[in-house]
Amino acid sequence: MLSIIIPTLNEQKNIKNLLFLIKKGGFDNYEVIIADAGSTDKTVEIARNNNCIITKGGLPARGRNNGAKIARGNILLFLDADLKFSPKNFLKLAVDYFIKNDLSVASFPVVPQKNNILMNPLTLNLFYNVPQKVLKKLFPMGAMGIMVKKDVFEKVKGFDESITLAEDHYFVQQAGKLGKFDVIKEVKICMPLRRFERDGYLRTVLKYLLCAFNMGIRRKPERKIRYDFGHYDKK
16 A cells, blocks of 8 residues: 655645646555645645545654654655646556565656746756766655655654755665665656745755755755745745
């Protein structure tokens, strides 16, 4: 069984679409757990109407960990609430590849939901997708969408809740030490740009570069790097 865990905070604009994509993803043996951090919009109502399991969230690391505690599946799939995917049967392709290749943890290449001069498939390939593939044995990388065996998740003790940015990359690195990591190239995450647009492209990129530097040198991202959760759609 697959347990899909989604941390949310005021995601009514996105969660309905993601749940629809999951339903049409070509794989039926799953449950969806919404770890909500106190939404004041209709996020939880939409989730309940789509037969999701609701649990208490927090920052993304805590939400993912809380979701995993009640997950029944032997494979966990952590997703951000604002994602889209290609192709339509992404869920079946991901699960089939994960099982066939006996993976312990996996992630996906990324494309933008919309293109501009700063963020497009070329720049993402150059700065993320190609390094993710080339360095997968030395420096496993994964963000926004992470698939992992539940027993591996438990051995790593989940996501480090003291890390407020790039905790997903750090988790993948730790999980990759306990088994086989790979990039499921048949499935692409379509990434929104709201974080870049809200916080600024340069500022956001510099934050992630600093996190990558810390993981490369100290093996853990800097705890003091600020992460704002749920503010991207505010005026």
